[in-house]
Amino acid sequence: MRLYRIALWATVPIALPLLAAPAGVTAARAVRDTAPEGPLSVWQPEAAAQPVVPVVDAASPFPALGAASMALPRVVPRPAIVSRAQWRADETKRDPHAHYAGGVRAVFIHHTDTPNGYDCADVPRTLRNLYTGQTRDRSWGDLGYNFLVDKCGTIYEGRAGGTDRPVVGSHTLGFNQGTTGIAAIGTFGPGAPVPAAMEHAIAALAAWKLGLGDVDPAGKVRLTSTNGKSRYAKGTSAEFDAISGHRDGFATSCPGEALLARLPAIRTLAASLQGRLSPRTPSGTRFAVSLGSPRRGGE
Template sequence: MRMWRIVLPLTASIAAVPLVAAPARVTVAEVVGGTMPGSPAAVLQAGTGPAPTVDSTPSLVALSAMAAAFPHAALRPTIVSRAQWRADETKRDPRAHYANGVTAIFIHHTDTPNAYDCADVPHMLRNLYTGQTRDQGWGDFGYNFLVDRCGNIYEGRAGGVDRPVIGSHTQGFNQGTAGIAAIGTFGRGTKVPAPMEHAIAALAAWKLGLRGVDPRSKVRLTSTNDKSLYPKGTSASFHAISAHRDGFATDCPGEALVARLPAIRDLAARLQGRVLREPARVQLSQALPSLDGSR
């Protein structure tokens, strides 16, 4: 019997973001438009719960099927679950709401201090969660995911990280999108930590890859209310990885993080196995920080 060996190419790797194989069970929806200081394991050893659970590797048959269905699927990064950062599930609405799929990402910042210890992030998340459920009345975390300065990724809104959960992050454009919040404040002149950038790119590459969306592409979204920059029912063009300010009257996610979005889009595309045009490849090598924080 001839033995076949399936090799899935990965054109870029990120030492700061531990990656695991994407789940074998992924639903195709209709298109609508390691270790380092402060790693999840280190954070959770500080008394916040058990170490993150890593998905088991899918079988060769599952990997082959996934590769055929999602030729530009990216590996799923490690995500610290709500249970692991000890979210109080009694505070949220018991029912999650879902779109047909995620075709765009909106990047936010939490507008909180930057000089935090990553071991304290679970406590910070619980405070943010209380504010968004009790004070904002959003029924749960508004963001689908949050990323800290050490590159750790946290589950925000409940409902399943691999599902198209509708959040409360971008007025008028929560349907069919995911909100990723960088923990901190990133106004002009602020340095965006390299591990944070890499984690945002890895997370966006995975979520958009579930629908085959190129992170460098443009998508069309339709405003669902009149509180956004576009009247209800208006169809508008957005980057697949956009800033909060692109859809709502706000400075979020800050000038510094907005300036990094082109490099984040390019890195996310590389993680999906997409070949960059030569000018973009040169720009990427010049723009992206190294893992030791140098530019």
């Protein structure tokens, strides 16, 4: 009888280098149409879910693999993310305690409702202005969004607490628990161009965050409303796309008609980045699948 030795390899995400935060300044007004879940003081933190890689003991019998096998996260490289320190966030302005859900099951897409004609080198000043507006003027305790993406495809860390952790934000009233908020910097009403670099970065970010919990970006999820001021009564369970627009959970025009129209393509790209096969590609998809650093420049 022949004996075979079988080895298991666990693929580990590759951390891409951080981009240096560009210097420069620009004016920006406070974000509209972004409602918080409530005062941070009433939120209860939960243990953050971490991906678990099974350990196989070489001295033990080889485990049976089948329908009941453990589901591993969809491993997608972490995209380059400009940290809060790099865009010079004043950490004395925010609530010092981050709050966590059990994991990330969905992503809500937003726009910041700020001017589109900015220079990408000026984005850090824009972020600091948004940060001031959402902490001082709106008393949200921190930036409401977990991440922000500029028109050049650069991703910025928003709310503090760890980019790889399920940080509870203040971005979609009633559905902040177990979701991530990604804001496109700009205004994307009817007819506004949505830069391809921005779409690609949003898809790569969503693929990574949802992949940590093995969530299909092109699939559906069920979320339960925690606030009756959302589109659903408190305690109501509702079905959402895993990548949804802000307006799907709250009565708002956000993320704008133009960006909303691009969500099917963003879902398809994010699913392909996770290695999932889609039955068809929506018309208008305009990406080459790549996980390198975001390119500079607009469309």
